[in-house]
Amino acid sequence: MDRVTEARTQASSPSVALNGSTPMIRDTFLPFALPLIGEEEIEGVLTCLRSGWLTSGQKVKQFEQEFAAAMGAKHAIAVNSCTAALHLALEAVGVGPGDEVITTPMTFTATAAVIEHLGGKPVLVDVEPGTLNIDPTKIEAAITSRTKAILPVHFTGQAADMDPILEIAKRHKLAVIEDAAHAIPTRYKGRVVGSIGDITCFSFYATKNLTTGEGGMITTNDDARADRMRLMALHGMSKDAWKRYTQAGAWHYEILAPGFKYNLTDIAAAIGIPQLRHAGEYHARRLEIARRYTAAFANLPGIETPTVHDDVEHGWHLYVIQVRPEGMAIDRDQFIREIVAANIGVSVHFIPLHLHPYWRDRYGWKAEDFPTAYAAYQRILSLPIYAKMSDQDIDDVIHAVTRVANAHPMR
DSSP states (O other): OOHHHHHHHSOOOOEEOSSTTSOOEESSOBOSOOOOOOHHHHHHHHHHHHHTOOSSSHHHHHHHHHHHHHHTOSEEEEESOHHHHHHHHHHHTTOOTTOEEEEOSSSOTHHHHHHHHTTOEEEEOOBOTTTOSBOGGGTGGGOOTTEEEEOOBOGGGOOOOHHHHHHHHHHHTOEEEEEOTTOTTOEETTEETTSSSSEEEEEOBTTSSSOOBSOEEEEESOHHHHHHHHHHHBTTBOTTGGGGGSTTOOSOOOBOSOOOBOBOOHHHHHHHHHHHHTHHHHHHHHHHHHHHHHHHHTTOTTEEOOOOOTTEEOOOSOEEEEEOTTTBSSOHHHHHHHHHHTTBOOBOSOOOGGGSHHHHHHHTOOGGGSHHHHHHHTTEEEEOOOTTOOHHHHHHHHHHHHHHHHHSBOO
8 A cells, every 4th residue: 555545544533513504614723734744754863863974975875866857857955944945045146235136926925035135136026816826927027137946836736837938048148047946847848847947946844845854955957057056955065075084085174255154954855765765755645635625615706726738747746726705705814724723724825025015115015006915815715735635534524615605705
């Protein structure tokens, strides 16, 4: 029995009926996200602990090699977070003081924060109303003489429309760095995300499709940029400096640049290697859950299910629905309260960057400056979708959403 089959059939907490005709809800809380960890990860960590080599070593190199092969990329550099990956990627393409990087308001703060860490300025472009990915038709108007790169985010695991983005970047001689924190595995017109733009950055945070607890990866086909990012990821130390504690190494090393402390540990890589090998299995389960949700909610007038383009293989890191004010008598916040009261964990991805006090005050952004992102924010919520969910868990989510939606029709 494989991991997902075992998870889907495991006994869930019992559900209880409110009355004879009311859909069933849970009597214990369903977390919004949980990792699916097996004996391979546990044994891998134990092997590292017993070996005495805990930091970056052969396990990291193995993880990088297998990840690069899976993504169809020439290079993969393992780091301790996607934030670190984005920082290194921007530094490698030359972003510095006064430079501008175009990105989206529908993302986590790290996407923009790393631009400022380098002295640059994030320039936001509104999103498409369906996918909530950056709108390529609005990018060119945001380009100035200071623009250095475009940083699309593959929101929820659906690829941004990369062809027009790459065309714009080529015309203006800009780098394209992809924030693929949600996008394992994702394909765009048959191409794997991880081998499309100049540099791609992935997250292995605890809630992600592939986890190492904390961690990230950078992929690129550019030799020079790969060398720069490897150098800067470990204090700017000369190549293979980590070997100095092995028999094959030497005590001498040189500092070639003022680098960062961004390396991944062998302990984390020991978790990541089997996670990567099971990624296809996990994705199939997420796809199954997404299809069940979409079928169940398709006829609810108060619920809008995710838009998925035919030329994209969605990674389904998140399943984001929108509460339609014209179809339901309550707003998103009340909807969330009632879903949580039914013992279903949910979240909101994301509060757009321009609504947060720091970014709002720093750049003087107003809510209406990015109207599509702002309108979506008032309606969106993310439902549980992860490989460890049992069939009963999925049924409980469907019952809760359906019950709340049907309890508040427009009159």
